[in-house]
Amino acid sequence: MELQDLLSAQADDDGQPNKKSPLKSLKVDLDFYSESIREIAVEIMAEGLSAYPIFIAHQHKVEVGELILDKEELGTAWSVHASTLEEFVERGIIKEDRKARFIKHYKKPEDFMCVFVVVPEGANFVFYPYH
Numbered sequence: 001m002e003l004q005d006l007l008s009a010q011a012d013d014d015g016q017p018n019k020k021s022p023l024k025s026l027k028v029d030l031d032f033y034s035e036s037i038r039e040i041a042v043e044i045m046a047e048g049l050s051a052y053p054i055f056i057a058h059q060h061k062v063e064v065g066e067l068i069l070d071k072e073e074l075g076t077a078w079s080v081h082a083s084t085l086e087e088f089v090e091r092g093i094i095k096e097d098r099k100a101r102f103i104k105h106y107k108k109p110e111d112f113m114c115v116f117v118v119v120p121e122g123a124n125f126v127f128y129p130y131h
Contacts, residue, residue, distance in 0.1 A: 022119060025077035026057055030115065033069050033080060034131045037113050040068055040082050045109065050084035052106055054125075058118040064091060083116075 030037075037055055044053040056065050057078045065083030069076075085102065088094040093116075094102055106114060112127040 029076045029078040030128050038130045041109050050086055052085035054083045054114045056081040056116045
Protein backbone atom coordinates (compact mmCIF):
# COMPACT_ATOMS: atom_id res chain seq x y z
CA MET A 1 0.00 0.00 0.00
CA GLU A 2 1.18 3.52 -0.75
CA LEU A 3 0.87 6.31 1.82
CA GLN A 4 -1.46 8.20 -0.55
CA ASP A 5 -3.83 5.21 -0.56
CA LEU A 6 -3.86 5.18 3.23
CA LEU A 7 -4.46 8.94 3.32
CA SER A 8 -7.41 8.71 0.95
CA ALA A 9 -8.80 5.73 2.87
CA GLN A 10 -9.31 7.95 5.93
CA ALA A 11 -12.82 9.41 5.87
CA ASP A 12 -15.36 10.93 8.25
CA ASP A 13 -18.65 9.20 9.07
CA ASP A 14 -20.30 10.92 6.10
CA GLY A 15 -17.70 9.45 3.72
CA GLN A 16 -15.86 12.72 3.17
CA PRO A 17 -12.07 12.81 3.59
CA ASN A 18 -11.03 13.60 7.13
CA LYS A 19 -9.28 16.97 6.97
CA LYS A 20 -7.75 16.38 10.42
CA SER A 21 -6.27 13.00 9.58
CA PRO A 22 -3.09 12.38 11.55
CA LEU A 23 -1.72 10.69 8.42
CA LYS A 24 -1.21 14.07 6.75
CA SER A 25 1.33 14.88 9.45
CA LEU A 26 2.92 11.46 8.90
CA LYS A 27 3.82 12.40 5.32
CA VAL A 28 5.48 15.60 6.61
CA ASP A 29 7.42 13.67 9.26
CA LEU A 30 8.50 10.90 6.87
CA ASP A 31 9.85 13.53 4.48
CA PHE A 32 11.71 15.12 7.40
CA TYR A 33 13.03 11.76 8.69
CA SER A 34 13.80 10.32 5.24
CA GLU A 35 17.59 10.51 5.27
CA SER A 36 17.89 9.21 8.85
CA ILE A 37 15.59 6.28 8.11
CA ARG A 38 17.52 5.42 4.94
CA GLU A 39 20.82 5.41 6.85
CA ILE A 40 19.39 3.08 9.48
CA ALA A 41 17.91 0.76 6.82
CA VAL A 42 21.29 0.52 5.11
CA GLU A 43 22.97 -0.13 8.46
CA ILE A 44 20.50 -2.92 9.32
CA MET A 45 21.22 -4.59 5.99
CA ALA A 46 25.00 -3.98 6.03
CA GLU A 47 25.33 -5.47 9.52
CA GLY A 48 23.45 -8.55 8.36
CA LEU A 49 20.62 -8.04 10.85
CA SER A 50 17.98 -8.33 8.12
CA ALA A 51 17.41 -7.84 4.42
CA TYR A 52 13.96 -6.49 5.33
CA PRO A 53 14.05 -3.46 7.65
CA ILE A 54 10.66 -2.27 8.90
CA PHE A 55 9.99 1.09 10.52
CA ILE A 56 7.06 1.56 12.89
CA ALA A 57 5.46 5.02 12.83
CA HIS A 58 3.24 5.77 15.81
CA GLN A 59 1.92 8.52 18.05
CA HIS A 60 1.49 6.35 21.13
CA LYS A 61 3.64 3.77 22.89
CA VAL A 62 4.56 0.61 21.00
CA GLU A 63 6.56 -2.38 22.19
CA VAL A 64 8.10 -3.43 18.87
CA GLY A 65 11.56 -2.55 17.64
CA GLU A 66 13.89 0.11 18.94
CA LEU A 67 13.06 3.81 19.20
CA ILE A 68 15.16 5.76 16.68
CA LEU A 69 13.24 9.02 16.21
CA ASP A 70 11.34 10.43 19.20
CA LYS A 71 8.58 12.94 18.45
CA GLU A 72 8.98 14.56 21.87
CA GLU A 73 12.70 15.08 21.35
CA LEU A 74 12.37 16.25 17.73
CA GLY A 75 9.19 18.33 18.02
CA THR A 76 7.36 16.26 15.41
CA ALA A 77 3.99 14.48 15.39
CA TRP A 78 5.24 10.89 14.93
CA SER A 79 7.84 8.67 16.57
CA VAL A 80 9.59 5.91 14.65
CA HIS A 81 10.95 2.56 15.82
CA ALA A 82 13.28 0.38 13.74
CA SER A 83 12.57 -3.33 13.43
CA THR A 84 12.94 -6.22 11.02
CA LEU A 85 10.80 -8.79 9.26
CA GLU A 86 12.32 -11.39 11.56
CA GLU A 87 11.07 -9.60 14.70
CA PHE A 88 7.61 -9.15 13.15
CA VAL A 89 7.45 -12.91 12.47
CA GLU A 90 8.84 -13.77 15.91
CA ARG A 91 6.19 -11.59 17.60
CA GLY A 92 3.39 -12.95 15.40
CA ILE A 93 2.61 -9.62 13.74
CA ILE A 94 3.35 -11.32 10.42
CA LYS A 95 2.31 -14.95 10.50
CA GLU A 96 4.93 -17.47 9.37
CA ASP A 97 2.70 -18.61 6.50
CA ARG A 98 2.43 -14.98 5.25
CA LYS A 99 6.18 -14.30 5.33
CA ALA A 100 6.81 -15.31 1.69
CA ARG A 101 3.94 -13.10 0.52
CA PHE A 102 5.34 -10.16 2.49
CA ILE A 103 8.79 -10.67 0.96
CA LYS A 104 7.28 -10.86 -2.54
CA HIS A 105 5.62 -7.45 -2.07
CA TYR A 106 8.51 -5.83 -0.20
CA LYS A 107 9.91 -2.94 -2.25
CA LYS A 108 13.62 -2.27 -2.78
CA PRO A 109 14.82 -0.98 0.62
CA GLU A 110 17.40 1.32 -0.97
CA ASP A 111 14.54 3.24 -2.62
CA PHE A 112 11.56 2.79 -0.27
CA MET A 113 11.09 2.70 3.48
CA CYS A 114 8.75 -0.01 4.70
CA VAL A 115 6.59 1.68 7.33
CA PHE A 116 4.16 -0.08 9.64
CA VAL A 117 1.77 2.76 10.46
CA VAL A 118 -0.03 2.37 13.78
CA VAL A 119 -3.15 4.48 14.36
CA PRO A 120 -6.04 4.00 16.81
CA GLU A 121 -8.15 2.40 14.04
CA GLY A 122 -5.50 -0.25 13.33
CA ALA A 123 -2.22 -0.65 11.50
CA ASN A 124 -1.03 -1.14 7.94
CA PHE A 125 2.16 -1.41 5.93
CA VAL A 126 3.04 1.36 3.48
CA PHE A 127 6.08 1.78 1.25
CA TYR A 128 7.19 5.38 1.09
CA PRO A 129 9.93 6.59 -1.27
CA TYR A 130 13.04 8.25 0.08
CA HIS A 131 13.78 11.75 -1.16
